[in-house]
Amino acid sequence: GAVVSQHPSRVICKSGTSVKIECRSLDFQATTMFWYRQFPKQSLMLMATSNEGSKATYEQGVEKDKFLINHASLTLSTLTVTSAHPEDSSFYICSATTGHNSYEQYFGPGTRLTVT
């Protein structure tokens, strides 16, 4: 089956620093990748949709300059949280699809970010 990996699985950083999270599709080409944020006991919140080779589409209320997304290849998308603050502490999950005809999103295992 389709496998998506994320790295790192956990990261602790100091306030004001930047953190990069990688999302890789290991055995398929992901034309579209999604980045979600999930706060404790809440559902997934879509942050942005990322298509390979083009700019990400951000959801309303998500700061594009703070959450930088790069989808440089068909197997890799990165999310960089710039100048992180404690309120950015969350569970970040990526998912990938092979295209519009593929209905299933394959989720990565998630990255737990803690900003101190």
Place this chain on the structure above:
Amino acid sequence: GQNIDQPTEMTATEGAIVQINCTYQTSGFNGLFWYQQHAGEAPTFLSYNVLDGLEEKGRFSSFLSRSKGYSYLLLKELQMKDSASYLCGTMDSNYQLIWGAGTKLIIKP
């Protein structure tokens, strides 16, 4: 607007059957999904319905009525490991997934 409603929490007994309902209003419709999510883990795919009717997969079944904007996930022979959150999501005309808030299912022995 777009909206998905599902109960916040449900409790059931091991070995029993539970039905988790989901109602939705979306702009365009390209299918409805159910995902299971254990605490601290990423969601895992359970089912996808795009046509009306019941889809059965082992202990889990999912039903869809497009005219009513309604779906349910039916879990039979409940096991303790089924304790999790169950997320209902629909895919709109832009192929974007809209998620419900999730239903936390608690299984008691």
